Amino acid sequence: MPTCSLDARLPEVRERVCAAGWETCIVVNQERVVLGRLGRKTLASDADVSAEAAMTPGPGTVRPSIGADALLERMRARHLTSFLVTTSDGLVGLVRRGDIE
Amino acid sequence: MTRPALAAAGILLLTGCSGSDRHASAPRPASAARFAALAAGWRTDFDRHLVPASDFQEGGPGKDGIPAITQPRFLRPVDARFLSAREPVIEFLHGGDARAYPLQILVWHEIVDDRVGGVPVAVTFCPLCNTAIAFDRRVGGKTLEFHVSGNLRNSDLVMYDTSTESWWQQFSGKALVGRYTGTQLRQLPARIVSFADFARTHPNGRVLSRDTGFDRPYGDNPYPGYDDASSPPYFAAAHVGDRRLPAKERIVLIERDDDSVAVPFSVLQRRKMVEVTVAGHVLTVRWRPGVLSPFGSREVGSAQVLEHGRPVTFDQPFWFAVAAFRPHVVLIR
Numbered sequence: 001m002p003t004c005s006l007d008a009r010l011p012e013v014r015e016r017v018c019a020a021g022w023e024t025c026i027v028v029n030q031e032r033v034v035l036g037r038l039g040r041k042t043l044a045s046d047a048d049v050s051a052e053a054a055m056t057p058g059p060g061t062v063r064p065s066i067g068a069d070a071l072l073e074r075m076r077a078r079h080l081t082s083f084l085v086t087t088s089d090g091l092v093g094l095v096r097r098g099d100i101e
Numbered sequence: 102m103t104r105p106a107l108a109a110a111g112i113l114l115l116t117g118c119s120g121s122d123r124h125a126s127a128p129r130p131a132s133a134a135r136f137a138a139l140a141a142g143w144r145t146d147f148d149r150h151l152v153p154a155s156d157f158q159e160g161g162p163g164k165d166g167i168p169a170i171t172q173p174r175f176l177r178p179v180d181a182r183f184l185s186a187r188e189p190v191i192e193f194l195h196g197g198d199a200r201a202y203p204l205q206i207l208v209w210h211e212i213v214d215d216r217v218g219g220v221p222v223a224v225t226f227c228p229l230c231n232t233a234i235a236f237d238r239r240v241g242g243k244t245l246e247f248h249v250s251g252n253l254r255n256s257d258l259v260m261y262d263t264s265t266e267s268w269w270q271q272f273s274g275k276a277l278v279g280r281y282t283g284t285q286l287r288q289l290p291a292r293i294v295s296f297a298d299f300a301r302t303h304p305n306g307r308v309l310s311r312d313t314g315f316d317r318p319y320g321d322n323p324y325p326g327y328d329d330a331s332s333p334p335y336f337a338a339a340h341v342g343d344r345r346l347p348a349k350e351r352i353v354l355i356e357r358d359d360d361s362v363a364v365p366f367s368v369l370q371r372r373k374m375v376e377v378t379v380a381g382h383v384l385t386v387r388w389r390p391g392v393l394s395p396f397g398s399r400e401v402g403s404a405q406v407l408e409h410g411r412p413v414t415f416d417q418p419f420w421f422a423v424a425a426f427r428p429h430v431v432l433i434r
Contacts, residue, residue, distance in 0.1 A: 035176075
């Protein structure tokens, strides 16, 4: 999934994310540690600001070791449709509720 | 009901816990039956215990309801932009490795099982007692992983190890129930400092990130106003009527052998530096401003304890916890 740095400008990110067919972008550092998330509404705005200024900081993450049942329970409890999956190597993907239901 | 919910409901304190476990008697199998009410969902050896079952109280979220961080991820200080300059972090230094554990994350997890400078450590924070303590996780050749039991004793975090599910008191680092009963974890020097101080001193250090593997509203305070100095603790604690100091006055607590000395932050704020003797060791206690409370935007400052210029272990709990666990502490005025 698309990623960008804290200092990336929103217009550049928007163009790249749309071209790749996504609606969200994850803000990471050089080691791919998740710092924030640029959601659909944020990317749709015309603002020319940095990713840091626009992002929602600290999105929820899960480790790959979590079981499907536990993950589903967590999604239902928080009314979420997806979770970012991270490891010691950083962001590795996105798991969608529909994929595991 | 969760701990924050309890705060909102204004639950008043109870009394009834026994105090120190330091001189607790040998395990008493005959009273194991009293643990039956607490035993559901546990594979703990309840035949072994140092304190009675009545000492423990459910904190609300239950076993692992407050999830320990077992696969922490770190950032360079320059990338930790979610922290303001005066935010409190637990500074832990070992083997040339410098790490900061923001309390805005620890209030939601209480335990981070980490490996620092090659040593497996548990960096712990009990919001209810304000105790920030690091332990070596190695016991008898095994490396343990610690989680949050959901139980409290004297309002203090009771940890459990995932190997034997023994129950460990965070305040003392001693196992009170289960196979490891009587075993003492080795405490390692750690202290609460401001993020700015950590970043300035350790620009290449590592800061625990919000990528924890969980979904929590980091930056929100689940215990607003909890550290109002004269307010009582939410949960039961022994000697809670001790009036020598306000219940939630912050204390520098130094322990050596069987000696305990307490220096109130109010004394340190006035004198900036205090010399104390603990078990024959002459120690210097210093205080400096620039650190906020994890429970609000109030300035509380930070302390450090040195012996011949080298940092030594200490803790900075609220007074009620000291009164509960170390009622005979020498109090410096």
